[in-house]
Amino acid sequence: MTATAERLFEGADWDFPKLQRIHDACEEIAKGELGLDTYPNQIEIITAEQMLDAYSSAGMPLFYKHWSFGKHFAHHEAFYRKGLKGLAYEIVINSSPCISYLMEENTATMQTLVIAHAAFGHNHFFKNNYLFRQWTDANGILDYLDFAKSYVAQCEERHGRLAVEVTLDAAHALMSHGIDRYPGKKNLDLRAEEKRAKERRAHEQSMFNDLWRTVPTGPVKSAELLSSERRRKLLGLPQENILYFLEKTAPRLQPWQREILRIVRHIAQYFYPQTQTKVMNEGTATYVHYRIMNRLHQQGRLSDGNFLEFLQSHTNVVFQPDFDDPRFSDFNPYALGFAIMQDIERIVTRPDDEDREWFGEIAGSGDVMGVLRNVWANYRDESFISQFLSPRLIRSWRLFHLHDDPEEAAGIKVDAIHDARGYRRIRRELARQYDVGYIDPNIEVVDVDLAGDRRLMLRHVVVKGAQLNETDAKRVLQHLADLWTYDVSLVEVDAKDTVLKEYVVSPRTLAIAA
Amino acid sequence: MFIVDRRLNPGSKSLENRQRFLRRAKALVQGAVKKTSEGRDIKDVLEGGEVSIPLDGMHEPRFRTEGGTRDRVLPGNKKFVEGDILPRPDGGRGGRGSQPGEGDSEDDFRFVLSRDEFVDLFLDDLELPDLAKRSLAEAESEGLQRAGYSTSGSPANISISRTVQLALARRVALRRPRPQTIAQLEAELESCEDEVRRAELIAEIEALKAKAKRIPFIDPIDIRFRRFETVPKPVAQAVMFCLMDVSGSMSEHMKDLAKRFYMLLYVFLTRRYRHVEIVFIRHTDRAEEVDEETFFRGPASGGTLVSSALQAMSDIVRSRFRPADWNIYAAQASDGDNSIADSALTGRLLTDQILPVSQFFAYLEVGEASGSSFEMPDSSLWTLYQRLRTDGHPLSMRKVNERSQIFPVFHDLFQRRRNQEKAAP
Numbered sequence: 001m002t003a004t005a006e007r008l009f010e011g012a013d014w015d016f017p018k019l020q021r022i023h024d025a026c027e028e029i030a031k032g033e034l035g036l037d038t039y040p041n042q043i044e045i046i047t048a049e050q051m052l053d054a055y056s057s058a059g060m061p062l063f064y065k066h067w068s069f070g071k072h073f074a075h076h077e078a079f080y081r082k083g084l085k086g087l088a089y090e091i092v093i094n095s096s097p098c099i100s101y102l103m104e105e106n107t108a109t110m111q112t113l114v115i116a117h118a119a120f121g122h123n124h125f126f127k128n129n130y131l132f133r134q135w136t137d138a139n140g141i142l143d144y145l146d147f148a149k150s151y152v153a154q155c156e157e158r159h160g161r162l163a164v165e166v167t168l169d170a171a172h173a174l175m176s177h178g179i180d181r182y183p184g185k186k187n188l189d190l191r192a193e194e195k196r197a198k199e200r201r202a203h204e205q206s207m208f209n210d211l212w213r214t215v216p217t218g219p220v221k222s223a224e225l226l227s228s229e230r231r232r233k234l235l236g237l238p239q240e241n242i243l244y245f246l247e248k249t250a251p252r253l254q255p256w257q258r259e260i261l262r263i264v265r266h267i268a269q270y271f272y273p274q275t276q277t278k279v280m281n282e283g284t285a286t287y288v289h290y291r292i293m294n295r296l297h298q299q300g301r302l303s304d305g306n307f308l309e310f311l312q313s314h315t316n317v318v319f320q321p322d323f324d325d326p327r328f329s330d331f332n333p334y335a336l337g338f339a340i341m342q343d344i345e346r347i348v349t350r351p352d353d354e355d356r357e358w359f360g361e362i363a364g365s366g367d368v369m370g371v372l373r374n375v376w377a378n379y380r381d382e383s384f385i386s387q388f389l390s391p392r393l394i395r396s397w398r399l400f401h402l403h404d405d406p407e408e409a410a411g412i413k414v415d416a417i418h419d420a421r422g423y424r425r426i427r428r429e430l431a432r433q434y435d436v437g438y439i440d441p442n443i444e445v446v447d448v449d450l451a452g453d454r455r456l457m458l459r460h461v462v463v464k465g466a467q468l469n470e471t472d473a474k475r476v477l478q479h480l481a482d483l484w485t486y487d488v489s490l491v492e493v494d495a496k497d498t499v500l501k502e503y504v505v506s507p508r509t510l511a512i513a514a
Numbered sequence: 515m516f517i518v519d520r521r522l523n524p525g526s527k528s529l530e531n532r533q534r535f536l537r538r539a540k541a542l543v544q545g546a547v548k549k550t551s552e553g554r555d556i557k558d559v560l561e562g563g564e565v566s567i568p569l570d571g572m573h574e575p576r577f578r579t580e581g582g583t584r585d586r587v588l589p590g591n592k593k594f595v596e597g598d599i600l601p602r603p604d605g606g607r608g609g610r611g612s613q614p615g616e617g618d619s620e621d622d623f624r625f626v627l628s629r630d631e632f633v634d635l636f637l638d639d640l641e642l643p644d645l646a647k648r649s650l651a652e653a654e655s656e657g658l659q660r661a662g663y664s665t666s667g668s669p670a671n672i673s674i675s676r677t678v679q680l681a682l683a684r685r686v687a688l689r690r691p692r693p694q695t696i697a698q699l700e701a702e703l704e705s706c707e708d709e710v711r712r713a714e715l716i717a718e719i720e721a722l723k724a725k726a727k728r729i730p731f732i733d734p735i736d737i738r739f740r741r742f743e744t745v746p747k748p749v750a751q752a753v754m755f756c757l758m759d760v761s762g763s764m765s766e767h768m769k770d771l772a773k774r775f776y777m778l779l780y781v782f783l784t785r786r787y788r789h790v791e792i793v794f795i796r797h798t799d800r801a802e803e804v805d806e807e808t809f810f811r812g813p814a815s816g817g818t819l820v821s822s823a824l825q826a827m828s829d830i831v832r833s834r835f836r837p838a839d840w841n842i843y844a845a846q847a848s849d850g851d852n853s854i855a856d857s858a859l860t861g862r863l864l865t866d867q868i869l870p871v872s873q874f875f876a877y878l879e880v881g882e883a884s885g886s887s888f889e890m891p892d893s894s895l896w897t898l899y900q901r902l903r904t905d906g907h908p909l910s911m912r913k914v915n916e917r918s919q920i921f922p923v924f925h926d927l928f929q930r931r932r933n934q935e936k937a938a939p
Contacts, residue, residue: 016517023515044518053527068574070535073528074625081626097516104521165534173575322590331589400591402600404584414598417591430587441579465582475575 008301012107019043022112023119029295030120034288035369038123039098039138043115046101051088052076054101058271059091061099062145064152064263066168092118094126094274096138109306113313116292121285128377129280131273140190141270147194148263155256167257170479171243171264177443178243178265179272181436190266197259204255231450238444241265242458242480245445251454252485261483276436279381283337286318287372290338320397331433340384343393344371354391386431391423401429406465441468443490454486462494467501477505535572536631542567547627547635565632566624637782658742667739681736690729691722752841753791754783755827758809759848761798761818768880772847773810774920775878779845780806782928793830797823803830820852820895824863837871844868847878850893857898869907876927881915 008025009018023043030036046054056073057063089106093099100118102111126132137144156164171178232238239245243265247258274281293310296302302310320335321328344362347355348371351363362371379387395418403415416422416429432438442461449455458480460468473490481488485507492500536543546565594600627635663676696719703715756776760769783790794809795801798816801823827844835842852860869875877899892900896911903909912923 016519019517020515023517027515040515042516042518044520046520050520050523050527056528056531065530065534067531067534067538070528070531070533071539071572071574073532074535078625101520169574176576320589322592323588324590324592328590397589398591399587399589400594402584402586402588404586404602406581406583411599411601414594414596414600415585417594417596419596422596426587429585432585433587441577443577460577462579462582464584466579466584467581469578469580472573472575472578475573476577479575 006301007303008112008296009108009306010303012109014106014108014111018108019111019115022108023115025296025301026112026116026120026292029292030116030124030288033295034291035373036120036124036288037127038120039096039127041119041123042097042099043119044099044101045104047104048080051091051101051103052080054091055088059093060145061093061142062149064149064168065156066172067165068172090114090118092122093141094122094132094136094138094270095141096127098123098126098138107309109302109309110313112296112302112306113289113293113310116289117285120292121288122281124288125277125281125284125376128373129273129277129380130378131276131380135273136270137190140194144190144194144266147197148267151197151259151263155260159254159256164260166482167260168264170483171261173476173479174242174246175264175268176440178241178261178268180241180244180269193266197262201255228447232447235448237448238446238459240442240444242443242445243268246480246483249448250484253483257483273380276380276382276434279331279333279337279340279434280376280379280384281337282333283341284376286314286334286338287341290314336385339393339397340388340390341372341375343390344368344375344388347390358390359388381434382431382436385434386427389427389430391418394418394423394426399426399430401426438463441466456480456484456486456488458488458490460490460492462492462500465494467492473503474505477503478508481505481507536635539567539572540635542572543627544635547632565627633781633785637785657745659745661741661743663738664741665735665738667741671739671742673738673740676738677732677736680738681732684733684736685729685731688729689725690731691726693726696722696726751791751839752787752843753793753835754779755793755795755830755842755844756780756809757823757827757844757846757848758794758796759798759818759820759823759846760796760814760816761851762815763818763851764849764880765882767882768849771880771914771917771920772878774917775847775914775924776845777810778920778924782924791835793827795823795826795830797826801826818848818851818853819856820848821856821859821863824860824868828863828867831868831871842872843874843876844872845876845878847880848895849881850879850895852893852895852898854894857894860895861898861902864902865905865907869902869909872908874910875908876910876912878923879911879913881913 008022014022023041030038052073054061055076056069063069089103089110091101093101098119100115100123102114106114126136126138132138152164152168235249236245243261246253247261247265250258253261293302293307293314297304297307318332318335318338320332320339345368347359347363348365348368351359355363365371375384375388398418400414400418401416401422402412404412416425418426442463444459444461445456446459447457449457468490477488477490487504487506489505490503492502494500543565546567663673699715699719699722703712703719706712706715756779758772758776764772780792783792792806794804794806796804796809796812796814797819798814799819799822800816803826804812823846831837831842864875877895879893879896896913899909899911903911910927912927914920914923
């Protein structure tokens with residue numbers, strides 16, 4: 001390749017026209033050569049302090065107020081002040097237009113890298129991956145957050161800050177169990193959701209007539225009539241979305257409390273795809289920025305010096321320490337995702353016999369971007385790893401699998417290493433590490449004792465002997481009982497239905513909901 | 515594509531969340547603040563800084579699992595082959611999950627407080643006891659406060675800048691000819707030969723001059739006066755007498771303790787009350803009123819006559835602070851040594867002159883670090899004050915021998931009390 005275009009910038013300084021040029025150059029490559037399909041971009045320049053602000057509210061530009069965000073802010077700030085932690089170069093939000101926050105102190109090279117990474121890599125992934133398409137509504141999220149913020153503020157005005165805080169605390173504790181894991185019939189549309197909430201309130205207000213209270217309701221159906229099965233069907237049990245269940249059926253919640261549970265539930269659902277696609281998301285963005293930066297350098301738009309600066313930070317980003325390295329904490333999602341995607345590129349263009357045997361469909365097909373776009377659109381971390389982690393990569397990373405059974409006194413067993421017997425087992429185990437089905441405890445609402453004391457019954461199916469942390473479980477159940485306002489019980493059972501442990505918690509006070 | 519520069523947006527979006535967090539964690543943070551301040555040097559006590567609180571109280575619980583059989587894939591195998599058994603690292607990961615919940619709540623949560631946050635928490639719930647008992651009722655003085663501008667008022671209150679500003683605006687609006695314009699035309703007239711043109715110029719100059727005369731440089735309607743409003747100001751006048759023994763019997767350690775106490779008192783009074791006078795008196799066998807700098811840093815030594823300080827205080831009260839108008843407080847620090855002969859005089863001064871006019875009298879006895887205050891025989895001053903207190907005089911007495919006791923004692927003396935409660939003896 002020859003230098004066909006003039007340099008985008010010289011040195012380290014950037015200004016707004018330069019950012020525009022950088023963005024246009026990246027877009028040209030992303031759309032023209034990589035065939036990416038993105039939301040329109042909005043790039044926002046922020047300071048370090050604003051970055052810290054964004055950190056504390058899950059990266060979102062606006063959020064309702066809650067003390068826990070203040071806690072996170074204080075925590076991040078202390079670490080940052082001490083120099084223990086750097087700040088991210090960027091934060092990108094899955095919305096349309098796709099908002100990327102860039103730090104003001106980045107150099108021009110870093111801004112180029114970050115624009116390529118966030119505004120094209122992440123952006124394409126958000127727009128095309130099936131999980132995001134299924135679960136999130138990029139057009140509506142900012143409006144919905146705005147609604148959530150003002151709604152919570154209104155509730156605080158009307159019902160007092162303490163009451164709202166108690167409700168939010170409880171909802172946050174149950175947030176990880178406020179998610180629909182399987183798509184239902186309806187499409188999630190946050191904007192319509194917000195409108196519906198408004199209409200519902202207006203309707204209730206206009207229909208209010210005190211007379212209705214005095215109308216006789218007829219004889220109460222006897223408890224025998226409601227057989228257990230019918231009851232469970234009426235309540236939609238078993239239900240793993242605990243927040244949804246509370247919102248719909250908790251007997252003594254105020255309407256505004258139900259609305260708050262709903263808000264927390266929707267936000268949890270919005271973030272659900274992100275937890276399942278960390279490796280892929282970061283891998284995609286890293287792969288895209290790597291391609292774009294290389295191309296810019298080839299075209300002569302990036303000087304050699306700037307390119308070296310890029311290579312240095314890119315290398316830092318995709319650095320994966322070994323397990324015995326003091327810096328090791330876990331797999332670096334950037335490194336893992338990028339490595340697998342580069343491996344796919346190799347398999348598609350220069351396959352060897354092993355690749356043909358393992359990846360018959362894509363080996364040698366030649367269309368790298370076509371294959372990758374398909375991968376980005378249709379996989380999540382778990383399926384991505386279990387499909388595309390190649391033997392060659394297992395060898396070069398020297399992956400091995402440890403099996404730690406507490407019953408085994410001798411120690412931890414090395415179950416598989418990078419050899420022919422081990423490839424598939426390692427791949428399966430690594431994929432399982434990223435499977436939310438294994439990570440999140442499987443807890444369901446199974447029944448309500450309607451005839452008796454209205455006890456809410458939950459059940460945790462223990463997988464591989466991993467029981468709940470007792471202190472935390474008690475606290476969460478306390479929150480749950482406060483919302484339910486009657487006793488709550490949780491049993492932990494193993495695969496053979498043996499009861500391992502049982503918790504029963506009574507609500508602290510009735511005053512909160514009354 | 516849009517580029518938005520957000521740098522100028524108002525920062526501290528998290529401020530409110532942070533305040534909520536602090537409010538929620540108030541008890542914990544307050545404890546931490548007090549603990550941190552104990553170890554600090556006296557000047558840095560209120561500088562803000564990092565505190566750590568037990569995470570337990572601010573825990574956000576989640577359902578999470580632990581223990582059980584664990585499978586992990588790791589990178590960087592060096593020498594393991596399939597079937598190897600590795601010994602478990604002691605207490606490391608892979609340990610038995612038999613003690614759930616242990617160790618996860620002991621982690622400390624560290625964060626940085628700003629100076630103001632620190633001081634507020636530090637001095638929260640402290641106040642001067644019985645303040646404003648006597649003077650608030652009658653002594654509501656009128657204070658003046660700026661309240662914009664008015665068109666009438668006393669000449670002393672003319673606001674020049676505002677007046678000139680208005681005059682300028684009016685002159686511009688009415689197109690008053692500028693003196694330069696007239697001067698320019700006159701200069702042109704000087705050098706002009708053409709008769710017709712001269713006549714024109716003269717006419718124009720005349721017109722301009724007439725206009726300038728019609729439109730005055732400053733008109734009475736331009737004049738503005740600074741306006742003041744009177745606001746009633748409740749006066750809670752208070753004076754704190756700090757009496758410190760600096761005689762030879764006070765060791766460095768004792769002086770340090772006393773100074774720490776007064777430093778706290780000083781910070782507390784200056785931060786919390788705007789109208790509190792502080793009088794520093796130090797004494798050996800003679801007493802002198804000194805300024806703050808000398809009080810805290812000046813060296814002195816000599817014999818001990820406690821009555822001298824009390825006499826000095828009494829004199830100052832008589833000359834400067836009428837007991838009818840002032841709330842009078844005193845805090846005395848000493849090692850308790852006093853000559854026997856002086857005891858009677860001290861007691862008399864206190865009972866006859868000082869205690870009747872004081873709202874609150876605190877006595878702090880400082881001791882050596884090694885000795886416990888309970889083993890030492892009571893000092894002469896302590897015995898004397900003890901007797902006065904049993905006679906029903908409003909005296910508060912505390913003993914201190916360690917740095918770490920200073921804040922608790924201080925807090926104890928000045929903590930906020932409900933109305934009916936008197937200062938604790």
